[in-house]
Amino acid sequence: DTEVTQTPKHLVMGMTNKKSLKCEQHMGHRAMYWYKQKAKKPPELMFVYSYEKLSINESVPSRFSPECPNSSLLNLHLHALQPEDSALYLCASTPGLDTEAFFGQGTRLTVV
Amino acid sequence: ILNVEQSPQSLHVQEGDSTNFTCSFPSSNFYALHWYRWETAKSPEALFVMTLNGDEKKKGRISATLNTKEGYSYLYIKGSQPEDSATYLCAPPPPGTALIFGKGTTLSVSS
Numbered sequence: 433d434t435e436v437t438q439t440p441k442h443l444v445m446g447m448t449n450k451k452s453l454k455c456e457q458h459m460g461h462r463a464m465y466w467y468k469q470k471a472k473k474p475p476e477l478m479f480v481y482s483y484e485k486l487s488i489n490e491s492v493p494s495r496f497s498p499e500c501p502n503s504s505l506l507n508l509h510l511h512a513l514q515p516e517d518s519a520l521y522l523c524a525s526t527p528g529l530d531t532e533a534f535f536g537q538g539t540r541l542t543v544v
Numbered sequence: 545i546l547n548v549e550q551s552p553q554s555l556h557v558q559e560g561d562s563t564n565f566t567c568s569f570p571s572s573n574f575y576a577l578h579w580y581r582w583e584t585a586k587s588p589e590a591l592f593v594m595t596l597n598g599d600e601k602k603k604g605r606i607s608a609t610l611n612t613k614e615g616y617s618y619l620y621i622k623g624s625q626p627e628d629s630a631t632y633l634c635a636p637p638p639p640g641t642a643l644i645f646g647k648g649t650t651l652s653v654s655s
Binding site (some may be wrong): 463 | 575576578580582585586587588590591593595596631633637639641642643644645646647648
């Protein structure tokens, strides 16, 4: 199994809603990432979890809250988002920085 | 902030042309260099990961070289095809950091 699975594929939420994005991998990778990708720009790093601990937070607003319940699962909890947060949210995992990263297909988020 | 530069920003070639582009990065504290192919609204797809100075890797018509002493990597595409149209991203993560991509080179191949 060389897949990173993200759910849901699409999500529309209001600015007062609370929702969560889910990412799962069963490759035994100990580093998992959240990226945000807007328009025609490359993915921007948001968070990195290494061995289930948050190792990097790229100054992301607190309305985005990551969680890593176990080594296979990564969540991104969303609360009080703004329309400008609408984007494709990508999850990735890797065994280490010297090996390729595997990306999920992303969740297309629309905030209304 | 990691200083990664990719050039050119974009280029347009005809089918059958060969082309190449550059990723420049700080040569100090080098650990690995990643190349990814990315189409808008899709996930990046790994092409190569290189770690050793002088590394050269090849996948079909695409190849890459690495010079860690001077801080650059070249990506070559031989005989470009329309399906090669995409943005090519590089990322040179220093130890203890993460994959942060450059702005990419967007290639457009006309038939």
